[in-house]
Amino acid sequence: MASLHAILLCLIFTTVVSQSIIQISPDHRKIRIDDDIYCESWRFSIETNDAGYWSTIPERCLRFVQDYMTGDRYRYDSELVAENSLKFAKTVEISGNGSDAWVFDIDETLLSNLPYYELNGFGSEKFDEETFDSWVDLAEAPALPASLSLYKELKQLGFKIFLLTGRSEYQRNVTEKNLLYAGFTGWEGLILRGPSDQGNPAIVYKSEKRAELQNEGYKIHGSSGDQWSDLLGFAVARRSFKLPNPMYYIS
Amino acid sequence: MASLHAILLCLIFTTVVSQSIIQISPDHRKIRIDDDIYCESWRFSIETNDAGYWSTIPERCLRFVQDYMTGDRYRYDSELVAENSLKFAKTVEISGNGSDAWVFDIDETLLSNLPYYELNGFGSEKFDEETFDSWVDLAEAPALPASLSLYKELKQLGFKIFLLTGRSEYQRNVTEKNLLYAGFTGWEGLILRGPSDQGNPAIVYKSEKRAELQNEGYKIHGSSGDQWSDLLGFAVARRSFKLPNPMYYIS
Structure with a gap:
């Protein structure tokens, strides 16, 4: 009789345990899945430029972006962009006269400001120029590993590398210092915003600078950037490569 | 003593049950997560056009694309594209002289060929023109619900709607029939590939047709398409809206 009680208790206990697993699980999943689907859609809309300015x-x-940036996905996505870029680069017939160019953006393309954004809400807080510039002044942004490998391989293939950044001329020294610190060397040109470029939207400023390169005789085969304003406009590269960035948008 | 045995048995049973849950789960998750991260990255690379032709x-x-297309995600993503499109459309000042245009692609933009792709491996099988054309001839492709709502609202706002498709002139009748069947009415023009457009890449053909519209005096404010070849090239719209399509690529 006692053992029957024990077996009954056991059955009840097991049922309760298994039910609590089943019951907690769907609720938990529902909340997570709803947010996840929403945030996946949001990410699709910003990475395709459908959303326009945000x-x-x-x-x-916030949690989605944090997980994305600090988990495997950001790294995997960046690696696949680099892989696609290299695959294309290898199809380019290098002329041998030094006119074959590749244009890289810097922030979130060659250098990662994730250490800054980790301390500042992953893009959930209003952009603060002062604290960001202080971070830039440290010149300690690490390389995006996949982009560093790509950069080296493109140089090896014979491309002339141009770095075209929204940063300003007064940041030239810290930017060079940071690039070297992160392992980038041997670029052909580092183009920053001069006084006449101030106030221009990035998409105009960058198009103008690419047009200047073309006028100098360079053929821009590839262009890599985390913002559509790095890639669209005029004087666009033969192929453009959009790196992921769900943290901020630059027009 | 018997009850002690029963309690022990119960503990062992509960442990085995819970362990089997725990043990199966991570293995299962590991396989799923690896594939998922890979396929999410792949999807990023094709939706941003990084991958180029595929x-x-x-x-x-296959499973990832199937889940994406038949689950909530495709619908949510499409809805958010429509939402972003409408948000922009509402900022456009309609001139009142009938020159404000919006260009829609048809397949996977206004009409969904999902019923066909469900029977043909969701893009995992080589494209078969014959069976696809037979499907087109049925004129039974349903509307993408979010695009149908957007279409109606754009008309309401005063936009002239142009449908610009890679389908050929010989498919004009079935295409019109299908559009009406799906609920689309009142377009300003339906542009299909004529004899001189055959063989042109979609991006060239569609740019040329947009340029013709501009030469006729139309201002193309928005353009909606599931392929980058619907949106890029020349004579591009003021804003372009990329709908999701992880099943096929058109140059």
Whole structure:
């Protein structure tokens, strides 16, 4: 009789345990899946440029963006961009007269400001120029590993590398210092915003600078950037490569 | 003593049950997550056009694409594209002289060929023109619901709607029939490939047709398409809206 009680208790216990697993699980999943689907859609809309201008990430996607940036996905996505870029680069017939160019953006393309954004809400907080410039002044942004490998391989293949950044001339020294610190060497040109470029939208400023390169005789085969304003406009590269960046948008 | 045995048995049973849950789960998750991260990265690379031309989806992503297309994600992504499109459309000052245009692609933009692709491996099989054309001849492709709502709202706002498709002139009748069947009415023009357009890449053909519209005096404010070849090239719209399509690529 006692053992029957024990078996009954056991059955009840097992049922309760298994039910609590089943019951907690779907609720938990529902909340997570709803946010996840929302944030995946939001990410699709910003990475394809469908959303146009946006200022900060949606509040409910903070955790999503944090997970994306600090987990495997950001790294995997960046690696696949580099892989696709290299695959294309290898199809280019290098002329041998030094006119074959590749244009890289810097922030979130060659250098990662993730250490800064990790301390500043992953794009959920309004952009603060002062604290960001202080971070830039440290010249300690690490390389995006996949981009560093790509950069080296493109040089090896014979491309002339141009770095075209929205940073300003007064940041030239710290930018060079940071690039060298992160392992980048041997670029052909580092183009920063001069006084006459101030106030121009990035897409105009960058198009103008690419046009200047073309006028100098360079053939821009590839262009890599985390912003569509790095890639679209005029004087566009033969192939453009969009790196992921769900943290901020630059027009 | 018997009850002690029963309790012990119960503990062992509960442990085995819970362990089997724990043990199966991570293995299962590991396989799923690896594939998922790979396929998410692959999807990023094709939706941003980083991958350039591709023919069929990666074999290991068949399940991923199937889940994406038949689950909530495709619908949510399409809805957010429509939402972003409408948000922009509402900022456009309609001139009142009938020159404000919006260009829509048809397949996977207004009409969904998902019923066909469901029967043909979701893009995992080589494209078969014959069976696809037979499907087109049925004129039974349903509307993408979010695009149909957007279409109606754009008309309401005063936009002239142009449908610009890679389909050929000989498919004009079935295409019109299908559009009406799916609920689309009142377009300003339906542009299909004529004899002189055959053989042109979609990006060239569609740019040329947009340029013709501009030469006729139309201002193309928005353009919606599931392929980058619907959106890039020349004579591009003021804003372009990329709909999701992880099943096929058109140059």
